[in-house]
Amino acid sequence: MELGRGPASFFDDVDRSYVVAQLEGRMDAPVELTVTARRSSPLAITPAAGAEEAARAERLARELAALEPRIGVTVTGEGAGDVPALTVASRASAGSVRFVGVPRVNLFRVLVGAVRRASTGEHGLPAGWPEALAALPKPVHAQVFATPT
Amino acid sequence: MVTTIGMGLATDRLQVDVVDGFAGMDLVRAFGVSGVPTVVLDDRLSLENPSPDGSLLDFVLHAADGSRPAPAVATVPFMGCGRLSGSPRSGR
Numbered sequence: 723m724e725l726g727r728g729p730a731s732f733f734d735d736v737d738r739s740y741v742v743a744q745l746e747g748r749m750d751a752p753v754e755l756t757v758t759a760r761r762s763s764p765l766a767i768t769p770a771a772g773a774e775e776a777a778r779a780e781r782l783a784r785e786l787a788a789l790e791p792r793i794g795v796t797v798t799g800e801g802a803g804d805v806p807a808l809t810v811a812s813r814a815s816a817g818s819v820r821f822v823g824v825p826r827v828n829l830f831r832v833l834v835g836a837v838r839r840a841s842t843g844e845h846g847l848p849a850g851w852p853e854a855l856a857a858l859p860k861p862v863h864a865q866v867f868a869t870p871t
Numbered sequence: 872m873v874t875t876i877g878m879g880l881a882t883d884r885l886q887v888d889v890v891d892g893f894a895g896m897d898l899v900r901a902f903g904v905s906g907v908p909t910v911v912l913d914d915r916l917s918l919e920n921p922s923p924d925g926s927l928l929d930f931v932l933h934a935a936d937g938s939r940p941a942p943a944v945a946t947v948p949f950m951g952c953g954r955l956s957g958s959p960r961s962g963r
Contacts, residue, residue, distance in 0.1 A: 865898065
């Protein structure tokens, strides 16, 4: 550990270029990224379980927001478990999507795509699907299991 | 996965969680997920590697209204997709 240095950046230059290419000039409404994570006191000798991943999730969100001014970040510990989560929401979209775990590699690209789609309201669904979903008689919870690669 | 995310963004009636199978291994075990992508609805209906056609929508409609018949779902073989090592049905 090197004293006096902050945490390493989540993004490398390739990631930054990818984010800029995907989002710059391609967003409409602002997007809110909510990081739900168990934070650990910097004074704690032993960090809380999941604190390292929680810090990564927050860093990812803040670096994303630093690259695109229409992205806002909120960090909350309410309802947080050992695994951090990032929720993507925008007034341009009726719903939201939550990423459980820090999105890496392909899941990071999926996250960036979700940010753009939430912002534009272009969800890429076939005709009639939004109406059918809006008319669901009760809410449904979908969990999509994926891996970063 | 992209279609499911689009569905979640389009409505507040469908809450979509994208779960990193490695980070959420407890959930992977709980649902017996053996390959990705797998969609689990309301903790009880599971669809492995769903094809992004009408069957995915039918699957959600069936979850919301049990009186609707379960769809004859279309899935894409797992050949080109990932397997989760350490999950109960992976056989490893």
